[in-house]
Amino acid sequence: MGIPDEQIFPHATGAAEKTVADHQEPQELVFYSGWRAWIALEEKGIPYQYKEVNPYKKEAHFLGKAFSELSGGICSNSLAAINPKGLVPAIEYKGKALYESLIICEFFEDAYPSYKPNLLPLDPFDRAIARIWLDHISKAVVPSFHRILQAQDVEKQAVAREELNEAFRKVAKEVKGPYFFGLEFSLVDVAIAPWITRDYIIEENRGYKRSDVSDVWVAYTEEVLKRDSVIKTISLKEHYAEIYGRYLRDEAQSEAAKAIRAGRVIP
Incomplete structure (x- = not known):
C-alpha cells in the first residue's frame, strides 16, 4: 500500500523550479527543500546545492535507520539520517546534518557572517x-x-x-x-x-x-x-x-x- 499523499506533485515548479536548476552544483552546504530556510538562503546569497525531497515519500538517506546522537536539532551522524523526524527543511554542512527551519536560518547567520543582509538585527x-x-x-x-x-x-x-x-x-x-x-x-x-x-x-x-x-x-x-x-x-x-x-x-x-x-x- 502506498504512503498517503505520496502522489502529490513532488518537485518545485515555475520560478522555484528555475531557482532549483540554478543550484545543482555540489557545494559545502546541501539544502533539502523547505520554504522559510530557502528564502533566507536566497536573501543572503549563500552558495548551496538544492536537493528536492518529496515531503510525503522521503528517501532512505534522508530518514536514515538510526542515529547516534540527537540534541537540539543536531544529528551528529549525518550518514544515519538527515532528519530522523522526516521533516523538511534540513541541511548537510561539512558532513553534519541540521534541521528545524528557524534554527537553520539562525545557523546561516552564524556560519556565513560575511553574507548580507543580516537577517537578525545586530543590536x-x-x-x-x-x-x-x-x-x-x-x-x-x-x-x-x-x-x-x-x-x-x-x-x-x-x-x-x-x-x-x-x-x-x-x-x-x-x-x-x-x-x-x-x-x-x-x-x-x-x-x-x-x-x-x-x-x-x-x-x-x-x-x-x-x-x-x-x-x-x-x-x-x-x-x-x-x-x-x-x-x-x-x-x-x-x-x-x-x-x-x-x-x-x-x-x-x-x-x-x-x-x-x-x-x-x-x-
Whole structure:
C-alpha cells in the first residue's frame, strides 16, 4: 500500500523550479527543500546545492535507520539520517546534518557572517525582539492557519479565522514599514512570508481577507510579496491546489495535519 499523499506533485515548479536548476552544483552546504530556510538562503546569497525531497515519500538517506546522537536539532551522524523526524527543511554542512527551519536560518547567520543582509538585527535587544516574534509566528500564526484550513464546520472556521486575524494583527501592530523592523528585511519577514504567500487559499475557501486584519497588514503583505527572494521560491499555484485540497477536506496526512487533528502542537 502506498504512503498517503505520496502522489502529490513532488518537485518545485515555475520560478522555484528555475531557482532549483540554478543550484545543482555540489557545494559545502546541501539544502533539502523547505520554504522559510530557502528564502533566507536566497536573501543572503549563500552558495548551496538544492536537493528536492518529496515531503510525503522521503528517501532512505534522508530518514536514515538510526542515529547516534540527537540534541537540539543536531544529528551528529549525518550518514544515519538527515532528519530522523522526516521533516523538511534540513541541511548537510561539512558532513553534519541540521534541521528545524528557524534554527537553520539562525545557523546561516552564524556560519556565513560575511553574507548580507543580516537577517537578525545586530543590536542584542532588537535580536531578542525578533526571537519573540518568531516564537509568536510559530505558536500562533502557523497553528491558526492550519486550523482554519482543516476546520470543516462553518462555526469552527469562523473561530479559527478570527484567531488567525488576531495573530496577524499583533504582528501588524509592530511593523515599522515597509518591513517588520523598517527598511531592512529580517528573519521575522522570512518566517511569516510563506503564510502570506499562501493566504489566497483561505481567502478563496475560508472567507479570510487581509483587510479584516488591518490596513497596515495589507500594505505589509504587499511589500513582502514583492521581495525577490520570496518570488524566486514560489511554485505554480496549480500544484499547490492538490496539496491544500487535502487540508481543506481534512484528509492530509502530514505531521502538521495530524497534530492539528489531534489537538497537539505542530512538530
